[in-house]
Each structure stands twice: as C-alpha cells, then as structure tokens.
Amino acid sequence: MSADSPVTAIVVAWNSADALPECLEALTREGVAIIVVDNASSDDTAAVATAHGAQVIRNARNEGYGRGNNIGVAAALSDYVLIINPDCAPDPGCIAALVAAAGRWPDAGMLAPRIIEPDGRLFFQRRSLLSPYLTNPPDILRLPEGDCCAPFLSGACLLMRRAVFGRLGGYDPNIFLFYEDDDLCRRVADAGLALVHVHDAVARHGRGKSAGRAPGRIFRARWHMAWSQAYVAHKWGLRSPAPTTALVNGCKTLLALFSFRRATIERYAGSAAGALAFLRGGQAVTREHLEPAPDERNGG
Template sequence: MVGLVAIVVAHDSAEVLPACLAALAGQHVPAIVVDNASRDASVAVAEAAGARVIRNPRNEGYGRANNRGVAAAETAERVLIVNPDVVLWPGAVDALLAAARAWPDAGLLAPRLIEPDGRFFYQARSLLAPYLANPSGRLALPGGDACAPFLSGACLMIARALFLDLGGFDQNIFLFYEDDDLCRRVAETGRALVHVHGAEVLHGRGRSSAPERGRVFRTRWHQAWSRAYVSRKYGLPDPSPATLTTNLPKALLSALVLRRAGVERYGGSAAGALAFLRGRTALAREELPG
C-alpha cells in the first residue's frame, strides 16, 4: 500500500501545474490529476510530469472531481488534496505525516498556507463551526500545531478510508463551502482538525485556473448558492434574502453606469441567491446529473 497519494484537480491550470507537481515529486508523493475539461495544455503538462491523469469530459466542479480522484487512489492509505496553485515547500509532507503520528485523533490535517506576498493565511472561524465559536472573527495566528475550526481545501490530508466513509465532498456542491462542509462532518465524528505549523506551502490563491469571460459572475453565483445550501443543510438561517437585497440594487446601479465589473460581481451574488430561493440547484445550472 502506498502511504500517501496527492489528488490535484485541474481546470485550465497549465501555468501553475508544473511547480505544483514538481514539488510533490520532489517529496516522493505520486499524483493523480483529475482534469475538469481543460481547454489549455493541462493534461499534457500533467502527463509530462509523470502524474496519472483522469479526464473528465466536462467541468464537474471541485468536490466531485476530488471524489473521483480519491476513489481512484485505491492503494493509498492517506490522500493529500492539493490545489494546482499550491507548491509544497521542502519538508512539508514529512511534517504532515509526523503530525498524523503525533496526533492520532486528527481527522484532517493541513499545512500553513503562505500567500505570494508572504502573509500567513489562517481562517479564524467558519460558518459551520459553532463548536469553536469566534463571533468577532478575531485573528490569532497559531504559533505551533493547533486545533482549528476550519482547514482550507487548498491543501488537506485525510485518511482515504475516512474520506470514503464520510461520502467525500458533498456531490451537490459545484464550488465553494465544500471544504467547510467536510470539516464539519469530520468534526462531528469526534476527530480533530489540526493545523500543522511546521508544514509550509505557497498558495497562489485564485490562480488555479486561467481567467475567462464571465468567471466572476459564475464564481459569485456559486458562492451565494453554496452558502445558502450549507446553511440549510445544518439548520442555520437562510442568507439568501439578505444576499439578494444587498446585491441586486448594486448590480442595477452598476448596469446603469455601465460598470461591467460591478454587474458581474453583484449580479452573480444576487442571481445565486435568487436561484436558491427558487429551488434551482448548482448542478442544474452547470447541466450536471444529480
């Protein structure tokens, strides 16, 4: 059995894949790249790097594609879910595996995310983590290994058996909040979410896919829809009415002054909230089977 296999979901990610896959290979971690119908050279880049490639004929979304990759990693004890714009610094994998041995009650482990400007990214609260409440969102950066309310889906390590037992990422979500949802379900099993301070990775943040027309509108649509979906799933107040009333006037004003960026940003949020209120699903928007 292979100890660790990396799962990398790509969509028009040819620019960032080489560094991601080279870092994994440098730490002796085999990679499975699940390509979400890229229109660039992502598949060729992944194959040239020696990764096993699974080609989705269309963009299945982040969670569904990761589920397919984890299912294919049949010989792995653990999987490392990695965004293509993440580069693991030397020693990061060893630090994660050492933490897994040190904290056997951990369900999820994640490295320290360093952004391109050198900042340490750490989310101090999660919509779905009432068991570790931080209402003000006060940011207190860990100085060492620490339990966390949320671990970013940019880079996560989990036992493959646990991931499969939990059903993987929620298949109803196309994009956004699938990592919050997974963290919540892991925590509900009584396992800890552990931030591993000694494992460092560089996170490009937002550079996983090449820019495309309409991307902001689509992103904001899914962000609004997914927030409403997970809120309903866990019995939280529906944020859709507030999202709609806040963003619709801004979208209309942006259209009036011919500000395209505002139309996409605010219009996408309003449209996602309205779609949820009308009972439309994210999968239906993307014409994917439920």
C-alpha cells in the same frame, strides 16, 4: 509517480496549465503519487500533467471541485490523500511533516499545513459559517505559533486518511464550487475527529491562479458562492442568507450599471442570481449540466 508512497496527491484542475508545473514539481520532490483530475480543460492541462509523470483522469465535462476530488480519491490506493489546488506548492518536507503529525495526533481527521499567501501572509481562518463548536473572538486574530486545533482548514491543501474521507462520504456532490471544504470540515468535527493546523508543514498558495480568465468567470464564481452558502446553511439548519444576499446584491447591481464596469456588475449580479436560484429550488450542478445527487439539504 511513486507507486508505493503512503500519500497520493489529488489535484483537480481546470484550465490550469500555467499553474500546474510548480505544483507538480514540488509534489514530485516530495516523492508522493500524483493523480491529476482534469475537469475537461480546453488548454494543455492534461498534457502538462502527463509530462510531469502524473496519473491523469480526464473527465468528459467539468465535474466541479468536490466531485473531481471524489473521483481522484476513489482512484487512489495509498493510506493518505493530499487534496491540493493546482496553484499551491508544498515546501520541502511539508508532506512528511503532515504525515508525522497524523501519527502524533491519532484523533486528527484532517490536517493542513501553514498556508502562505502570495503577499507573505499566513492564511488562518479563525471561524467558519459551520463551526459553532469553536467560537473565537470576532475582533481578535491570534495566529498559531505551533500545532493547534482549528475550526476550519482550507481545501487549498489538506491531508486526510483515505478511509476517513470515504467513511464520511467525501465532498458533498451537490456543491459544484465553494463551501465544500466548510461542509467537509463540519462532518469531520461531528464525527469526533480534530482538524489540526500543522505549523512545521508549509505550503505556498498562489491564490486565484488555478484557472484561466474565461469570459463570465466572475459572474459564474459569484453565482456558485451565493448558492453554495445558502445550500450549506440550509443543510446544517442555519438561517438562510439567500433572501438578504438576493436583495442587497440586486440593488447593488442596479447601481453598478451606472459604473459601466463589467467586473463590478458581474460580481453583484452573480451573487443575486445565485441566491435567487437557491430560493427557487435550483441546483448548482444542474446549472452546470450535471445530474444532482440525492437531496441532502436536510442531512447532516
């Protein structure tokens, strides 16, 4: 680990032993300090991280993505932190290009590279649930050809000044999984800072390879997706999608039972259950046996 690096990479991992080597080798080539936050993995995640020279923080339980990153950033000492998924690997020069862009654009609160998906497509989300300040035509996709401001930057790989991350409170600790990056992007924008897509920086994202295929994984993921969407909508004063999500997916679950396809049933049942849990006042972190933070539903 490079102790004097201006950048510390924070990698939150859960059963990510298979995906980690490519990520950590790429980060090591970039010369950055590396902190792997192991969310109580049952595989060799911690051992793999240690073997690659990373500082490893072993959580006693799965703290979720946002809380895991907050823990990692709190342990960093560098000026910048790079939030990166275990299944994402920066190309040579990627991190240096992000830091250089931060120097060019001093009003940038968050910067992200050009993220390439496994099929070669460029990931660029032209709108977000929480980005009314940048409304792009819904039927027209214009991909960036250079640096530009964006309504949303993916948490798969992003660079922030550690001081800015701390000043904004980091990730919302009440979100266990999903939409935590939308929420942070909104707070960056509301603080008067820009979200900048840096085109000369490139990272490769092996989407979906960061965690093992545990039983019930689809139900759990869809539960959190539905709950988190409802949570951030309520937090930012938007119309709640939870009633519609619960009703539509409840009906789809009943129909899916006749297909006898477990994955399909889990997908719809998980979405319905997550939305219903939110409507009943349930907390995502409580479901995961964690203590909820002070209620932020009415905060911004």
